[in-house]
Amino acid sequence: MxxxxxxxxxxxxxxxxxxxxxxxxxxxxxxxxxxxxxxxxxxxxxxxxxxxxxxxxxxxxxxxxxxxxxxxxxxxxxxxxxxxxxxxxxxxxxxxxxxxxxxxxxxxxxxxxxxxxxxxxxxxxxxxxxxxxxxxxxxxxxxxxxxxxxxxxxxxxxxxxxxxxxxxxxxxxxxxxxxxxxxxxxxxVSMPPSVTADTGMDALSHAVESFVSVNRTPHSEILSLEAIRLIAESMAVACLKGSELWARYNMLLASNLAGMAFTSGGLGASHGLAYPLGTEYHIPHGKSNAIMLPHVMRFNRVACPEQFAKIAVAMGQPIEGLPLYDAAEMACEAVEQLIETIGLSSRLPDYGVPDTDIPRLVECALKQSRFFVPNPRNLGEKEIRSIYEMAF
Ligand SMILES: [Fe+2]
Structure with a gap:
């Protein structure tokens, strides 16, 4: 950077x-x-x-x-x-x-x-x-x-x-x-794998969203990127072998860094579109973010591909020689891969949400418009609907 x-x-x-x-x-x-x-x-x-x-x-x-x-x-x-x-x-x-x-x-x-x-x-x-x-x-x-x-x-x-x-x-x-x-x-250490996965995905969402936020600051960018790197390195181990204290330590540090990052740099549309999943279907907050984050990233990546390319690097993706937009796509793929590794899904049908509920989700998401202000790409009703459709 x-x-x-x-x-x-x-x-x-x-x-x-x-x-x-x-x-x-x-x-x-x-x-x-x-x-x-x-x-x-x-x-x-x-x-x-x-x-x-x-x-x-x-x-x-x-x-x-x-x-x-x-x-x-x-x-x-x-x-x-x-x-x-x-x-x-x-x-x-x-x-x-x-x-x-x-x-x-x-x-x-x-x-x-x-x-x-x-x-x-x-x-x-x-x-x-x-x-x-x-x-x-x-x-x-x-x-x-x-x-x-x-x-x-x-x-x-x-x-x-x-x-x-x-x-x-x-x-x-x-x-x-x-x-x-x-x-x-x-x-x-006593956190079960499912809670480790859900909460870890909340931290990753904080880090990614603050890193691409239009309100990001020099401090928040540094903290967000290091949080992403720590999470990419440690989350799978924390979920699959929770007794590994180094992985727990890294995740706790990452969560803390990402918290400071977003309290200074703001969040984005993943949180805005995840909240209705909590209030309407009682899907835990972190899991809701695991569902929405890859789709929101894919929607946002064209707005600041250079930031997404840096996320890909922080997550260990080989982007050398790739065109910028392909490198940005690697960040989305790395997040999807991580979600799969820790046993979560980014598909709403897997949580019993029918596609006939999309209008209801859109209506609820519109109440969360404060999250759309720092988002790198503008969202209206049409865009929100298209992102939810990506989750089916
Ligand atoms: Fe959160």
Whole structure:
């Protein structure tokens, strides 16, 4: 990547957590981290699955060792409705908690971020949906991912379901970035292959979409491309031989890099077209992206073939001597190959979605138009329909 291609006239923002600690066993240091940040009482926000497999144990031990009292809210559900944030924020306010530790997958981390904010804001969580709606930093946030995909611990984004409108809504604010993110690969080892595959594809979508986004920045490009390289190198092993800690470590790092990349550089149409698969058919978020990503890439590749050629290289494809558009196509093929290797499908019929549902999908995707702004190619109703048709 030539640094000559950067636009010096444009002011490029970069957002990241205040502190990131990465390493085997680092979750055990959470007590010292709370102390260092001045916390006196902690609310752990998580889901029942994380508690059941014992992943909160290291956190509770760490808090106990430092003599820090804690409470636990473990009722987070996938595709979390906004009312969950209101419910847990009430507990945080009434219990005088000053620190929220989110531990789990993207849903738990997003809810934890929302709870930390709503504990100090009036009204309902849905009142603050949109760009920069929060007025203050909220409670201290420490985020500990147990999956390698959403990168939520590295983003100023939080996604909730508006149950009344049956659609996903997002919060965007640098205030949502945590004071501290603890990345411990040991916490991701128990992830079953299917969850590893789904969440890994979410990270790959973040990396690819931010790399071709029209809002990409010098920082985001560097992070996106390295995330793509790490994922291409490690995802198959993480899925097929999950006990390999190096692969778990690389995926956790990649997910984190991709999170920082998209919180600065934006996402694109793959996320926009994947969200309806979550709200309409309850297909997990990462799997929804695995379905849409190759088709959106193929649609987008003509708009910035040089970026796609770089993706192909990062994924180990031999592009020497190929015309640019053929090299760009290699990126799409590499992603398809990876999806097949990890046992996923990019065909909607494989998930029980009939082609008669295309109009319904198009209608839902049109509500996600915020994702089409940074997409390298414009999308209207016709283009959205054509991409969904590619998935049949
Ligand atoms: Fe995502």
């Amino acid at each position: 030539s640094s000559r291609s950067y636009n010096m006239e444009r002011v490029s923002p970069f957002f990241a957590p205040n502190r990131i600690l990465l390493g085997k066993g680092v979750a055990g240091q959470v007590g010292q981290e709370v102390r260092m940040l001045g916390g006196k009482k902690v609310l752990i926000v998580t889901d029942p699955g994380v508690v059941k497999v014992g992943l909160t144990a290291a956190i509770e031990e760490g808090l106990k060792a430092e003599g820090i009292p804690w409470g636990i809210y473990a009722d987070v559900v996938p595709e979390p409705p906004a009312r969950i944030i209101d419910e847990a924020a009430k507990i945080a306010r009434e219990g005088n908690y000053d620190t929220v530790i989110g531990i789990g997958g993207g849903s738990s981390l997003d809810v934890a971020k929302g709870v930390a904010m709503m504990a100090t804001h009036t009204g309902k969580a849905l009142d603050y949906v949109g760009q920069n709606m929060f007025k203050e930093r909220g409670l201290t946030k420490i985020l500990i991912p147990t999956t390698a995909g959403t990168g939520s611990e590295a983003t100023g984004v939080c996604v909730v379901t508006d149950e009344e409108e049956n659609t996903k809504k997002s919060y965007y604010s640098h205030l949502l970035l945590p004071e501290s993110a603890l990345l411990d690969p040991l916490l991701t």
